[in-house]
Amino acid sequence: MKPVRAAPAGERGSQLYPGAAKSILHSDNTRNALFDLSLLSGLLLLSLECTQVGGAQLNQFWALIVFALLLVGRRVHVMGREVLAYFLFLGVAVWLTLFAGYPHIKEIEQIIKFALVYPVFYLVGRQLGRHYLENPLPYGYVILIGFFLFQIALQKLDIPYVYKEVEFMQDAIHGSFLERNWFALFFFGASYMLFLQSERKPFDVSILLAFGVANALISESKTVLIPCGIVLLTQLKGYNSIKLLLLALGGGLYYWRFGGELSGDMLNVRLEEERGLAFTISVGLIAQDWLGHGFGFVESFFSTSVVSVKGLGAGTNSVFSSPLDLMLIAGIPGLIMWMVFFCGLGLGWATVICLAPIAAWSISNPLHQNETAYFLLGYLVSWGRDGTFIAARAVRSVRSQAGRFVSPVRVRPRAQPVRVHGEPT
Secondary structure, eight states, rough: OOOOEEEEEEEEHHOHHHHHHHHHHHHHHHHHHHHHHHHHHHHHHOTTTEEEETTHHHHHHHHHHHHHHHHHHTTTOOHHHHHHHHHHHHHHHHHHHHHSSOOOSSHHHHHHIIIIIHHHHHHHHHHHHHTTTTTTTSSSHHHHHHHHHHHHHHHHHOOTOOOOOOOOGGGGTHHHHHHHHHHHHHHHHHHHHHTTTTTOHHHHHHHHHHHHHHHHHHOOOTTTTHHHHHHHHHHOSSHHHHHHHHHHHEEEHHHHHHGGGGHHHHHHHHTTTHHHHHHHHHHHHHHHTOOOTTTTTTHHHHHHHSSOTTTOOOTTOOOOOOOHHHHHHHHHHHHHHHHTTTTTSSSSSHHHHHHHHHHHTTTTGGGOOHHHHHHHHHHHHHHHEEEEEEEEEEHHHHHHHHHHOOOOOOOOOTTTOOEEEEEEE
């Protein structure tokens, strides 16, 4: 007589209640389809920065709608330390803006963004990150590369309403984005999300790096190779020789393409008239007031400063570095906000690893002034925080099922055969 296999719990339920099982499956499929639609539409609208309605970007309307749906479904997840760090920063920044006496420009616009827009993108990213921990992304590298080529075509064909020429971009490709760095951030983030769902083997890293190199060459973003290198160092376990080889190739490529801009007279200009000068002045301002200067101070100060800094002034609301700019806004609370949301301080080591590429990149770029960055931060925090809990839950579930349906195995001497239903095996 053959042994009878005990049906798993899910299989038993589907046999006893087929109608309920079909209903649950249909519900899950509908839910997954809605998440896929939300993500794909969000990524599309995040790329259309040049298309605005009444001064607001289309992606901002998308984020508010999705956030409202998440609130109705009670699917908003956030930790107390995140809330504390955020409200400490926001409270100090708003108080300084209203009562510190410093001059400000467009401070109301900045308050709205930091009080409403950026938190909404972060929280939407948190929930989508939780969902795609256990579900495949609705796109792959084929679709991503196709969209990458589509962005290049937008600019080459000068399509109205979705492409806007930017003077200081020169010949760099930025597509429907307002800046080449936002173009580079979007495509790095989308490829990083794909990488996190891969097996994280050398081949997977190679695909990410190859796409990152193409991203850097097309957009002429000199800093997008930084997060690619951080992913290589932190996400690929072992393979030290491969790491060294890829880092050497990346360094050689960087020197070949951008070395001329970072040497000789060009380097002196950057140090004495651009970023170097901006860094010196910013550090001096932070030293004068460790509580910061409020929203809109950077544009007001550099637009009226006796010392002219290239790239800063009227129309520019932040300096080149996220931690520096957040400290100019709210001093020490601003630095705490950067350390919590960009570096994962207090959110677990896995979160620190997931956020490391964005944190390193933000040191040399004002990523804190972009919606895509906050969406990615929320997504990556969920991968760092919830990934550990989901893995632990899966282990507990397996052990529970084993304890419920599997008979304990007894070790017997080899001379005595193990019997199943009375027959030797």
